[in-house]
Amino acid sequence: MTTKCLKSNWKAVGLAALATCLHGNLFAQGSASSTQTGVSEQEILFLVVSGMLIFVSIAVLVVALYILQVMRIIMQKDTVTAPVEVIATESFWLTFKKKFITGDVLPVEQEGAVAMDHIYDGIQELDNHMPPWLKYTFYGTIAFAIIYCINFFSLGLVQTSEQEYVAEMAQAEKEVGEFRKLAAASIDENSAKQVTDEAALTSAKAIYSQNCSACHGAAGEGGVGPNLTDEYWIHGGSVKDVFKTIKYGIPQKGMIAWQQKLKPDEIQNVSSYILSLQGTKPANGKEPQGDRVVSAETTPESKTMSSL
Structure with missing residues (x-):
């Protein structure tokens, strides 16, 4: 039984590693086009590392939950007659749904435990917890804000909007100067015009x-x-x-x-x-x-x- 669980765990780890490699490969494929648009190698490396760290963290969390759930089922004394692998699989998805999607939602008949005094037009407000997916999304925005601030105010791997504007204006002035040189060099007795500047x-x-x-x-x-x-x-x-x-x-x-x-x-x-x-x-x-x-x-x- 333990061997089968371990094999399942290694499969999950392998899938997570494969997904991480695919994730890094997608960033690497996008780096070629990004380099053509002026993105530096440091910026590409920063994006790749950040994405892989986030993905690996999620994968490790999922695998850890899966392992804990399987160990809990194995250690239970009152194991039901269903095969352990079936129970582990069903329990995993139920746990995943509860932990990351629905959360601890009470049945309708038990809503009185979280009912609040606020009632409007016959509708009573409930003090339910925030859904896990929304909570983790909020946590993700905090993590993104931290990475954003470190990058723009410390590392400076990506240009700010003002820096991009200054760089683009400098490039535009350079291109205008080159165009004027070409235009000036092409003037002859057939294209000359009277200047009033x-x-x-x-x-x-x-x-x-x-x-x-x-x-x-x-x-x-x-x-x-x-x-x-x-x-x-x-x-x-x-x-x-x-x-x-x-x-x-x-x-x-x-x-x-x-x-x-x-x-x-x-x-x-x-x-x-x-x-x-x-x-x-x-x-x-x-x-x-x-x-x-x-x-x-x-x-x-x-x-x-x-x-x-």
Whole structure:
């Protein structure tokens, strides 16, 4: 009899161990996808260990209850005629139901023992105990809260919502910067657009003063090169024409190509700044050269940048 009980106990232990391994395997399978979404190995290990500890604790508790129940039945002197294994099995499930599901529920005829004075509309309140499943669920929330607090306020294996937000914003800024670099590098004479951003035009003014003012004047009034403030252009007056002139230069007239010294977005900004000088009429402006071109891209707002 004892040998059979022990064999049954080992089966229960084996099932619990198998379930624990399967539980850990599920966490391990989920770790691959979690790693792809940015979850660290420490977080995965924490989840696996916590889950296995909880599962093993429940399994050990169930097995222990089963063993105690079987030992109690074996030690009873007034054993009934039914086989011990049948009694043990039935008693186990009855005990399990009582311990974990229904609890000590009194029969209807004995409800007076737990009746309270509170009666409303003919319904009397009973002072029954909390169902075990609900009680253990409450205990589980306490255990979860403890693990949660230890993790977030001590170990820090999982990021808080604020930390996740900061990390995501930093990643977004990095991606935006990379996109802008790719976009800036892809600008050419066919895709150039007139820029009206004040910061970009201010930066372009500094580039113009350093590289262009020697030939075209500090205010674009012209010198060795033509006047950039009137409506007359030798090689076209649109932002794409100006971009092309700056990028490839006019070697036969002494205008060097700037594509090796300036980035595409810088050439676009300088082209936009030059167009913003139209109509400013600086002192000592050089006489018009080329054909008159009224650029549709030159707006009154862009002309205000001439005061930079």
